[in-house]
Amino acid sequence: xxxxxxxxxxxxxxxxxxxxxxxxxxxxxxxxxxxxxxxxxxxxxxxxxxxxxxxxxxxxxxxxxxxxxxxxxxxxxxxxxxxxxxxxxxxxxxxxxxxxxxxxxxxxxxxxxxxxxxxxxxxxxxxxxxxxxxxxxxxxxxxxxxxxxxxxxxxxxxxxxxxxxxxxxxxxxxxxxxxxxxxxxxxxxxxxxxxxxxxxxxxxxxxxxxxxxxxxxxxxxxxxxxxxxxxxxxxxxxxxxxxxxxxxxxxxxxxxxxxxxxxxxxxxxxxxxxxxxxxxxxxxxxxxxxxxxxxxxxxxxxxxxxxxxxxxxxxxxxxxxxxxxxxxxxxxxxxxxxxxxxxxxxxxxxxxxxxxxxxxxxxxxxxxxxxxxxxxxxxxxxxxxxxxxxxxxxxxxxxxxx
Amino acid sequence: xxxxxxxxxxxxxxxxxxxxxxxxxxxxxxxxxxxxxxxxxxxxxxxxxxxxxxxxxxxxxxxxxxxxxxxxxxxxxxxxxxxxxxxxxxxxxxxxxxxxxxxxxxxxxxxxxxxxxxxxxxxxxxxxxxxxxxxxxxxxxxxxxxxxxxxxxxxxxxxxxxxxxxxxxxxxxxxxxxxxxxxxxxxxxxxxxxxxxxxxxxxxxxxxxxxxxxxxxxxxxxxxxxxxxxxxxxxxxxxxxxxxxxxxxxxxxxxxxxxxxxxxxxxxxxxxxxxxxxxxxxxxxxxxxxxxxxxxxxxxxxxxxxxxxxxxxxxxxxxxxx
Ligand SMILES: Nc1ncnc2c1ncn2[C@@H]1O[C@H](COP(=O)(O)OP(=O)(O)O)[C@@H](O)[C@H]1O
Ligand SMILES: [Mg+2]
Numbered sequence: 001x002x003x004x005x006x007x008x009x010x011x012x013x014x015x016x017x018x019x020x021x022x023x024x025x026x027x028x029x030x031x032x033x034x035x036x037x038x039x040x041x042x043x044x045x046x047x048x049x050x051x052x053x054x055x056x057x058x059x060x061x062x063x064x065x066x067x068x069x070x071x072x073x074x075x076x077x078x079x080x081x082x083x084x085x086x087x088x089x090x091x092x093x094x095x096x097x098x099x100x101x102x103x104x105x106x107x108x109x110x111x112x113x114x115x116x117x118x119x120x121x122x123x124x125x126x127x128x129x130x131x132x133x134x135x136x137x138x139x140x141x142x143x144x145x146x147x148x149x150x151x152x153x154x155x156x157x158x159x160x161x162x163x164x165x166x167x168x169x170x171x172x173x174x175x176x177x178x179x180x181x182x183x184x185x186x187x188x189x190x191x192x193x194x195x196x197x198x199x200x201x202x203x204x205x206x207x208x209x210x211x212x213x214x215x216x217x218x219x220x221x222x223x224x225x226x227x228x229x230x231x232x233x234x235x236x237x238x239x240x241x242x243x244x245x246x247x248x249x250x251x252x253x254x255x256x257x258x259x260x261x262x263x264x265x266x267x268x269x270x271x272x273x274x275x276x277x278x279x280x281x282x283x284x285x286x287x288x289x290x291x292x293x294x295x296x297x298x299x300x301x302x303x304x305x306x307x308x309x310x311x312x313x314x315x316x317x318x319x320x321x322x323x324x325x326x327x328x329x330x331x332x333x334x335x336x337x338x339x340x341x342x343x344x345x346x347x348x349x350x351x352x353x354x355x356x357x358x359x360x361x362x363x364x365x366x367x368x369x370x371x372x373x374x375x376x377x378x379x380x381x382x383x384x385x386x387x388x389x390x391x392x393x394x395x396x397x398x399x400x401x402x
Numbered sequence: 403x404x405x406x407x408x409x410x411x412x413x414x415x416x417x418x419x420x421x422x423x424x425x426x427x428x429x430x431x432x433x434x435x436x437x438x439x440x441x442x443x444x445x446x447x448x449x450x451x452x453x454x455x456x457x458x459x460x461x462x463x464x465x466x467x468x469x470x471x472x473x474x475x476x477x478x479x480x481x482x483x484x485x486x487x488x489x490x491x492x493x494x495x496x497x498x499x500x501x502x503x504x505x506x507x508x509x510x511x512x513x514x515x516x517x518x519x520x521x522x523x524x525x526x527x528x529x530x531x532x533x534x535x536x537x538x539x540x541x542x543x544x545x546x547x548x549x550x551x552x553x554x555x556x557x558x559x560x561x562x563x564x565x566x567x568x569x570x571x572x573x574x575x576x577x578x579x580x581x582x583x584x585x586x587x588x589x590x591x592x593x594x595x596x597x598x599x600x601x602x603x604x605x606x607x608x609x610x611x612x613x614x615x616x617x618x619x620x621x622x623x624x625x626x627x628x629x630x631x632x633x634x635x636x637x638x639x640x641x642x643x644x645x646x647x648x649x650x651x652x653x654x655x656x657x658x659x660x661x662x663x664x665x666x667x668x669x670x671x672x673x674x675x676x677x678x679x680x681x682x683x684x685x686x687x688x689x690x691x692x693x694x695x696x697x698x699x700x701x702x703x704x705x706x707x708x709x710x711x712x713x714x715x716x717x718x719x720x721x722x723x724x
Contacts, residue, residue: 011515011518012515015512015516016516019501019504019508019512022503022504022508023503023504026503026544238499238501238502239495239498239499240499240501242460242463242465242495242497242499243493243499243560244516245464246463246464246488247488248489248517248518249485249516250485
C-alpha cells in the first residue's frame with residue numbers, strides 16, 4: 001500500500017532549512033536582533049563618538065549637579081573633561097547649592113550663563129550598579145556642541161546600565177553586587193576609542209565608523225547564529241524532534257540543517273550590516289573578496305562554536321543564556337565596543353577572540369588587502385572553528401533523552 | 403474491524419516485537435514485552451500512566467535503543483534502525499509535533515517532503531489528508547491559532563500523509579474536549595476500515611474496547627494480559643462489577659467486603675467501593691449487610707457486567723486510572 005519514496009539526506013536538509021527560514025522570518029525575533037538592534041546601536045554610537053569635525057567645534061560651559069563624592073558622577077565628569085574634540089569648561093555643584101535647583105539652571109541656560117546643565121540623582125552610582133536607569137536631567141541651549149554633550153551623557157549612562165546588566169547575568173553565577181557596580185563603571189568609564197580624535201586610522205585598521213560597524217556586526221553575529229541552532233533545542237521542547245527522528249532520514253541531518261540555517265542567517269545579517277555601513281557612513285571596502293571571505297569564515301567559526309553550546313545546554317533557554325554571555329564577553333574582550341589597549345594579559349586575550357579576528361580581517365579587506373594579508377585572522381578563525389567542531393563531536397549530549 | 407482482519411492469519415505481521423526491554427537507571431520502564439500486529443489489525447496497548455507505553459513506541463519508531471529484545475518492522479529485521487523500514491511507519495507522538503509558525507498545509511508539505519513524496523503527489527495528498535482530518539477550510543491558518551482539538555487532528559494527519567503500513571498513535575485523545583475526542587475516534591475507525599494496521603495506546607479502556615481488535619494490557623513495564631476484548635473479559639471469571647456509594651465508615655466497609663464471600667477484588671476511594679463479585683445477584687444482599695454492619699450508609703448500588711477496568715483491577719489489584 002505504501003508508495004516507496006526516498007529522500008536523500010541533502011534534499012531533506014534543504015527541506016528543513018527552507019522550513020526553518022520561513023519560521024524564523026515569520027516570528028521576526030531574528031530580524032529585530034540581527035538587523036534592527038545593531039543598526040540602532042550603530043547610529044547612536046556614531047552620533048556620540050564619530051562623524052564630527054573637531055576644528056569647527058567651539059568650547060562649551062557645562063554645569064554638573066551631583067552628590068559631592070558620587071563615584072559615577074566623577075566618572076561622567078572625567079569623560080566630559082576627556083573629550084578631545086572640544087573644550088569643556090566644567091563646573092560642579094552639590095545638590096544642596098541654591099543654584100542647583102532645576103528652575104535656576106533653566107534660567108542660567110536661558111541667560112546664556114551656561115550652555116549645558118546636567119543633574120544626576122543622589123543615588124546615581126548605586127542606581128547604575130544595580131542595573132537601573134537613573135533619571136538624568138539635561139538642560140541645554142540649541143546648537144551642535146550642547147547636543148554632543150547630551151549624547152555623551154546618554155551614552156555614558158546607557159553603557160554603564162548595559163554593562164551592569166551583563167555583569168548581573170554573571171552575578172547569577174556568584175558575583176557580588178559591589179563588584180558588578182565596579183565592572184559597570186569601568187566599562188562606562190573606559191576611554192571610548194571611537195573618539196573623534198583617532199580619525200586617521202593606520203593601514204589595516206578600520207576608521208572610527210568602520211570599527212563601529214564591524215564591531216557591532218561581530219557582536220550580533222553570536223545572537224543571530226544562536227537563533228539557528230537554539231532552534232534544535234526548541235524542537236525538542238516543541239515535540240517535533242521525535243517526529244523528525246522517526247522519519248526515513250539519517251539522524252544527523254536535523255542538526256546539520258540547523259547549522260546551515262545558522263550559517264545563512266549569520267552571513268546575510270553580517271553582510272547587510274556591513275553594507276549599511278557603506279550607505280550610512282560612507283565606508284569603503286576596497287577588497288570585497290577579502291571582506292567576503294572573512295565574513296564567511298567568521299560565520300562558519302561562530303556557527304561551529306554554537307554547536308558546542310547546543311551540546312552543553314540542557315534547554316533552549318539555557319542555550320540562549322550561554323550564547324548571550326559568550327557574545328557579551330567575547331564582544332567586550334574582542335573590541336566590539338571599545339578596544340582594550342595596552343600589552344597586558346587582557347590585550348593578549350583580546351587577540352584570541354573571533355570578534356577581534358573578524359574586526360581585523362574586515363580592516364585588512366577594507367584597506368584593500370588580499371586574502372593572504374588577512375592570513376593571520378583567517379587562520380585563527382579556522383582554528384577556532386575546527387576546535388569547536390571537535391569539541392562538539394567529543395562532548396557528550398547533556399540533553400535528557402527523548 | 404473483523405473484516406479488515408480476514409486473511410491476517412496468512413500474511414506476515416507488520417510488526418513483531420520480542421522480549422523488548424528498556425531500563426532508565428535502575429527502573430525498568432519496559433520489561434520483556436512481546437506482541438505482534440497483523441496487516442489491517444488495530445492493536446491496543448492499554449495501561450495507566452507510566453506503564454511504559456510511550457517507551458515501547460519510542461523503541462519501535464527508532465527514537466530509543468532497546469536494552470534487549472528484537473523488533474521486526476514491515477518485513478525488516480531490526481527495523482527501527484533502517485530507513486527503508488521507517489518509511490513504512492507513521493508516528494503520531496503523544497506530545498504535539500507540529501510547527502506553530504507554519505500553517506496546517508505547510509506542516510503537511512514540510513513533513514511530506516521529508517518523507518520523499520514528490521511535489522505534485524504531495525499537493526493532492528495534503529488535500530486528501532486535510533479533508534480526512536476536517537481542516538480543509540482552515541488549512542491556510544497558522545497552527546498556533548488552532549484549538550487543542552484541531553492541533554491534535556493535524557498531528558494525526560501528518561502521521562498519515564505518506565500512507566504508512568503501520569500507524570502508531572500514542573494517546574491521541576489526551577487533553578481534548580469530548581467533541582474533538584469523538585471526531586478523532588471516528589477518524590481512527592475510518593482508517594482501520596481502510597485496512598491500515600494501527601498500534602493505539604491509551605489509558606482509557608472505553609477507547610481500547612471500542613477501537614481495538616486485540617489489546618495488550620501493560621502495567622509497570624510488563625504485559626500482564628493479551629487478547630480480544632472477549633478473551634480478556636473472561637480472565638475475571640465472568641465476575642460482575644458492583645459499586646457501592648455512600649457515607650460513613652466507607653474504608654472499613656471496603657476492608658471487610660474484600661474478605662466477604664463471593665468477592666474477588668475490592669477497592670475504594672472513601673465514598674465509593676468497587677467490587678468484583680463472582681455472582682452478584684446471589685451475594686448482593688449479604689454484601690449490603692456487611693457494609694451496614696461496618697457503619698457505611700449505602701445510598702447507591704450499581705451492578706454491571708465486567709469491563710476492561712475490572713480486568714485490570716483483577717490482574718494488578720489496582721484501578722486503571724489513579
Ligand atoms: N527519558 C526517561 N528517563 C527516565 N525515565 C523515563 C524516561 N522516559 C520514561 N521514563 C520512565 O519510564 C516509565 C514509563 O514511562 P512511559 O513510557 O512514558 O509511560 P506511559 O507512556 O505508559 O505513560 C515511567 O516510570 C517514566 O517515568
Ligand atoms: Mg505515554
